[in-house]
Amino acid sequence: MNADSPAWEIRSAVRVISPVQPRKLAKVPFVELADGRLQGVVSSGSDIARVYVSSIAATTHDFNCSTNNNRPCGGLYGGPCKHLVALVDEAIVQYGLDRVARYLRVEVGEGERLIRKLEGGHEPAPAAMVFSRFLRHLAYLEVPESTMPVPEMHWFR
Template identity: 65%
Template sequence: MLRVAPAARARKLAKVPFVELADGRLQGVVSSGSDVERVYVSSVTAGSHAVNCSTNNNRPCGGLRGTALCTHLYQLAHEALRQYGVEQVARYLQVDVGDGEGISVGSQLLDRTDARHEPGPAAVVFSRFLRHLAYLEVPPSAAPVPELHWFPATAGVR
């Protein structure tokens, strides 16, 4: 049986529908605040703390300039803290948060990094997001779905 850690708290999926700690990055998809048809793929690389944010069609985020971070990165970090908890996100990103007290929003976590912009693999992250959306269309069944063996709802279904 596969053990899956429960979410630290419920997330707001409308703002950040997809967040993951994978491929050495905190990465995910963040909804645009101005255009309902646009999403941003944002990421923070573990260790180097390099950041990237671009639209789903690889146009750079206008809010990411120099060392100033865009709101999409802050939203991503905030939802990651809700999903995984402070200790797990900080350990994964290799951020020193001391005892972790007072870290409750993404800005408090990102303020402890030395972030710099570096282009990232937006297409890979967006493709993963689309693949996860496709699972919402899988018809309900009592039979196991091999691709979802990692998902908590199917852990224990034999």
């Protein structure tokens, strides 16, 4: 790195892409397009202390939903549960329909819902890594604002 490097290359922060629309984080506090899946954390509708880790594979559209301690969702009977529907809806708010559809490799026509175009089946997927990333993101919310480097983010350099 030299003095002529762009400012973002010498900071321990990267530019965050703004959501397509503002999101309410109560129902789906974490959503990402990563590891070949649309995945995230969805709050339980019945128990404030429970969350579900939901995911849809990009190529096969296989899906999974389980609690953060790997208990399967009771709503996975023959198709996506309400947690997966909420995950897809919030991903569209966060990233836009075109980007999510492109990532999942599906064509969505005018007036069609993306969730209806996914034809995968239930396939167990690891939840621990997604939940761990969610907890790490929560921890960053508590880091005081600073222009000083954040040591655990040194690998961005």
